[in-house]
Amino acid sequence: MDLQLNGRRALVTGSSAGLGEAIATTLAAEGAAVVVHGRDEGRAAAVASAIRAAGGRADIAIGDLATDAGADAVAAAALSGGPIDILVNNAGGYDHLSWADATPEVWARTYEVNVIAGVRMIQRLVPEMRRRGWGRVIQIGGGLGIQPMSAHPQYNATLAARHNLAVSLARELVGSGVTSNVVSPGAIMVDAVRALLADIGPGRGWGESPEEIEAAAAAEWVPNDVGRFGRPEEIAGAVAYLAGPHAAYVSGAMLRVDGGTIRSVH
Template sequence: MDLQLRDKRALVTGSSSGIGRAIALSLAEEGVDVVVHGRDADRAQATADVIVKAGGRAVVVLGDLAEDAAAARAAAEATAAFGGIDILVNNAGTAEDTGWAGATATDWLSLYDSNVASAVRLIGALTPGMRDGGWGRVIQIGSAASPYPLPERAAYSAAKAAMANLTVSLAKELTGTGITANTISPGPTLTDRFRELTSSFAESHGLSDSAAAIRALLDGPLACPSARLVEPAEIAALVALVASPLGASINGANLRIDGGFTPTVN
């Protein structure tokens, strides 16, 4: 299927690894010019190099989006790279969270700034250009922890819930502009980081390897009707559809991609 994305321009934050990297590669395969963002120059460049080697166009911008100046600089550099941004994917953030017992109010604010205010900064910087062009897509990468909060990830869960909430408000704010705003909320995802965590889990629980740990988790706390973890490429494919002209009527939505992990009616 042709998603009609060729020559669109995207900024994917946090795209030097994991889900963000998969999104950047997927959009590039559809002909999108991609601005790869990260805080590690080598890892971000490695993602961009894969795109360029495959015949696409990609540049790198760096910076901590929790800082006003760095976020403004990243937005300006992204806009300058390809003459504008049509698609903003707010994926950057942190899940580091010590739960109710170990976190202070300052810790909550810091995590909120990293996950939510970072997105707000880029929305404010880049949607005016989308308005001028009469077309745009803003996509937040949320989490199943939003409708299904975890006590050990209390601040993270709350921040992701805020992302889903602000997206609906943004969709209404952008009425009639040609810009849509949506949240895509993955469940537990088989990223390299997740594999590292399962290796540690296997060691601490006397399991043979990471695969055995994943099976144990799917039989226990991560059980879902699909009986499998989400693949980053699956999330990326959904992002590409929502970002495309074919997704014009998907607006103000929170799309779960979690194998049925979240025990709620959507």
Template sequence: MELGLAGRKVLVTGSSSGLGAEVARVLAAEGAAVVVHGRDQERAEQVAKEIVADGGKASVAIGDLGTEEGADEVARAATVDGPVDVLVNNVGVFEPAKGWADLKAADWARLYDVNVLTSVRLIERLVPAMRERGWGRVIQIGSVIGSLPSARQPHYGASNAARENLAASLARELSGTGVTSNAIAVGGIVTPAAEESLTALGRKQGWGQTWEEIEPTLTRELAPNNIGRLGRLHEIASAVAYLASPGAAYITGTTLHVNGGWYDAPAA
């Protein structure tokens, strides 16, 4: 399917590995010029080189979005040869081992800064130009536990609720401008690192020996959903590509749930 992204420039934050890198690859395959962001020059350049080797267009922006100076650096690098049309705010951290008893107010503030304020910093710098041109897309990558929180990592759940609220509020601010703002609520997904650690967990729990054996039970126990498995990176990236496209012009202020129909949160 031709999504109409050829000639558009996209900045994907946190795209030097994992889901962000996959989003960058999928958008580049659709014809977009992708800006790969990270804090590690070598890793970001490697993703960009792979995209170019596959026939895509990619450049690199390095900077720590946790600081105003870092956000300035990223915005400058991303717009050096033209404005950004699509901003995908993917940077985020989570701490699944943390619970209420483990957390202090400073931990909440630190996570909020990474998961919410990094997005705000780039919205401040890049969205005004989208408004002036009358076209743009802003997409927040969040988690299903923003609306279905568990007892664990409450600071993470709260920060993802804030991401969804941010997306909806920004959509109202941008009413009638041609710029849309949406969020994606992601469920459990498989990355190489996650598959390795979850396979080890599954063996310890007696759920099987191979990933294929372990995944169904692990999903029921930790990420219950109607599909019965964890998501794949390309499935999330494909949803991002659609929201970034001209075909999604009538979708704004929405949180798109791409999580297999996740229906409950684990108690712990």
């Protein structure tokens, strides 16, 4: 299927590695010109170079979205090559903390990085999408925003906020030609997760090989119907669909790509 992304420009925040890199690479392969964002210029430039080497179009934008100045710099760099049609708010992070260790200061910092950073980019880029009558805003959420665990509560709550703001934005954009939706991944095998599993797997009796550890973790830690962790490109494919005209009738939706981790009909 042709996703009809040729001629579109996309900014993917937090795309110098991991899931964001996969999203940027997939959008470029589908014909979009992408802006790779990160805080480390070398890493962002390496991703952009790889995209260009594969025949795609890519620029970079560097800045810390947890600050107004950083968001201004990223927006200016992204717009310097032309209007942004697609905004993917992927950037974020979390610490593995318990309720006892997640202090109010950690909660505030996590909210700043995972929620307000995305709001900054929405406010800087969506008004022009609206004026031009076409645009796509996609939040990368997560199942923990719907079905939270006791660990890292500050992160779970920010995912719920991402889901909520996406629906509110969709209501705000009614009739504008701009849509707002969420892609909600389950556990995804990015490098950081692979390293974590290798570290904790043997001690939990999950085996020694990466394959054994993944299967055991998928059964015990993040049980799902497929019996494995997702891959970044599987999330990227969902984003690419929502980014194009085939998804024009999708508004305020949450597209779960989690192997059936969330046990809900909603």
